[in-house]
Every structure is written in structure tokens, then in C-alpha cells.
Amino acid sequence: MSGPNVLEVRGLSARIAGQEVVHDVSFEVPAAGVTAVLGRNGVGKTSTLRAVLGLVERSGEVLLDGVRVDGERTDRIVRRGVGYVPEDREVFAGLTVAENLRLAHRAGPGGTTAEHRALVDALFPDLATRAAQRAGTLSGGQQQMVSLARALLNDNRILLVDEPTKGLAPRIVGEVAEALAAAARTVPILLVEQNLQVVERLADRVVVIDAGRVVHTGPARDLLDDADLLQRLLGVHAETEAAR
Numbered sequence: 309m310s311g312p313n314v315l316e317v318r319g320l321s322a323r324i325a326g327q328e329v330v331h332d333v334s335f336e337v338p339a340a341g342v343t344a345v346l347g348r349n350g351v352g353k354t355s356t357l358r359a360v361l362g363l364v365e366r367s368g369e370v371l372l373d374g375v376r377v378d379g380e381r382t383d384r385i386v387r388r389g390v391g392y393v394p395e396d397r398e399v400f401a402g403l404t405v406a407e408n409l410r411l412a413h414r415a416g417p418g419g420t421t422a423e424h425r426a427l428v429d430a431l432f433p434d435l436a437t438r439a440a441q442r443a444g445t446l447s448g449g450q451q452q453m454v455s456l457a458r459a460l461l462n463d464n465r466i467l468l469v470d471e472p473t474k475g476l477a478p479r480i481v482g483e484v485a486e487a488l489a490a491a492a493r494t495v496p497i498l499l500v501e502q503n504l505q506v507v508e509r510l511a512d513r514v515v516v517i518d519a520g521r522v523v524h525t526g527p528a529r530d531l532l533d534d535a536d537l538l539q540r541l542l543g544v545h546a547e548t549e550a551a552r
């Protein structure tokens with residue numbers, strides 16, 4: 309059954325190397341649009357995504373479409389339709405673009421369909437022309453496109469996308485944001501993003517994390533329009549007006 313929220317996180321804590329880095333985090337992700345996870349460096353954004361997927365030691369509840377999945381292994385959670393685009397653009401450098409995409413194909417319910425292939429072809433025409441190129445020789449932006457395309461090939465309930473624009477040139481940031489905007493019309497996205505212009509362009513709602521705890525949730529607009537709040541929560545002097 310799909311309720312209003314595709315993902316609910318309740319009292320989630322995560323430990324890395326014996327140390328708790330995410331403390332009792334709770335938030336919801338609506339079944340449409342982009343929910344952005346914001347916060348300064350090292351506050352626990354990536355660890356929160358990894359805890360949702362069961363990639364780090366965790367406690368608390370994670371519900372996908374109202375069903376608890378926190379007792380399940382990562383592969384099972386992924387097969388339930390949680391796509392993950394990690395921060396470091398995990399492409400297989402020695403394989404071609406086509407091979408990278410083929411490895412992402414899943415069979416059965418929630419798997420790859422002709423419709424998803426068509427979406428990827430439409431969103432990333434460049435990848436078709438580079439099908440025979442080794443992924444390790446692509447630019448950072450192109451590798452990010454491969455990484456996104458891999459997640460979009462399957463019929464996911466939600467995508468977890470970690471800092472997709474990090475380290476990319478401004479023009480490429482725009483292209484990645486454009487692809488994410490189109491993708492978000494087909495699947496809800498939980499997006500870790502530091503670039504506030506990208507947040508402004510994509511995010512409907514925000515979850516702000518500080519020192520491993522949720523310190524603010526609400527409409528993205530409310531945060532972006534509140535210079536004092538931005539300064540307090542993210543330590544940035546927001547010039548988002550200029551970015552419009």
C-alpha cells in the first residue's frame with residue numbers, strides 16, 4: 309500500500325567504528341518530489357543514508373511504504389525498490405558505459421522495464437554515444453550520469469542520491485540538476501546536497517542535520533527565504549536571491 313510517505317525514519321541511530329554518529333533521527337519522505345538532506349560537513353548526512361540502507365550498524369525504525377525494513381539486509385532493501393547513488397560515483401572504471409548499465413539491470417518485479425530504459429535514453433543521450441567507452445575515462449559529470457542512469461533503470465520506490473554535484477564544474481552541476489529534476493518526476497528522491505542553488509531548484513522539503521541530529525524539517529522555500537535560519541543551521545550567508 310502506498311501512503312503519503314514512501315519512507316519513514318523513526319529514531320534512527322548509526323554507529324561507525326563503535327561510535328554513534330547519527331543520533332535518534334526521525335523524518336519522512338513524501339511519495340513524490342525531492343526531499344533534501346542538508347547540513348555542514350561531517351554532521352552525518354551520508355551516514356543517515358547508509359543507515360537507511362543497512363550499510364552501517366543501526367538501531368531504530370525504517371519503513372518503506374509503511375512496512376518496516378530495518379531488520380532486513382541491504383540487498384533485500386534494495387530489491388524492495390530503494391535505489392542508491394553513492395557519493396563517490398561508483399562506476400566500474402574498467403568496464404564500458406554499456407556494461408556498467410547492463411550490470412544494473414534487475415529482473416522481476418521492481419526491475420528494469422522498457423519504459424525505464426527509454427527514460428534513461430531520453431535523459432542521458434550522451435551515454436548512448438559513449439556506450440563503448442570505458443567508464444574510468446569519463447569526466448566526473450559523465451560518471452555521475454552513469455551512476456544516476458544505473459539507479460533509474462529499475463522501478464524503484466525511492467532514490468537515495470548522495471551529493472551528486474560535488475566537485476563538478478558549474479555547467480555540469482546544471483546538467484546533473486536538470487537530469488535529477490526530470491528523474492524526480494518519475495520517482496521520489498532523498499537528496500544529500502550542499503549546493504543551495506541546486507537545493508533551491510530541486511527540493512520541495514528539507515531535513516537539516518547538525519551533529520547527527522535533525523534540527524529542522526519543513527518546506528525548502530521557508531528555509532531558503534530565511535537568512536537567519538540558513539546562517540544558524542548551515543553557517544551560510546544565503547545569496548539565493550542572486551541565484552534566481
Ligand SMILES: Nc1ncnc2c1ncn2[C@@H]1O[C@H](COP(=O)(O)OP(=O)(O)OP(=O)(O)O)[C@@H](O)[C@H]1O
Nearest residue numbers: 324325329347348349350351352353354355356471
Ligand atoms: N569510515 C568511517 N570511520 C570513522 N568515522 C567515520 C567514518 N565515516 C564517517 N565517519 C564519521 O561520521 C561522522 C558523520 O560522517 P558523514 O560522512 O555521515 O557526514 P556527512 O554529513 O555526510 O559529511 P560530508 O558532508 O563531509 O560528506 C563524521 O564525524 C565522520 O568523521
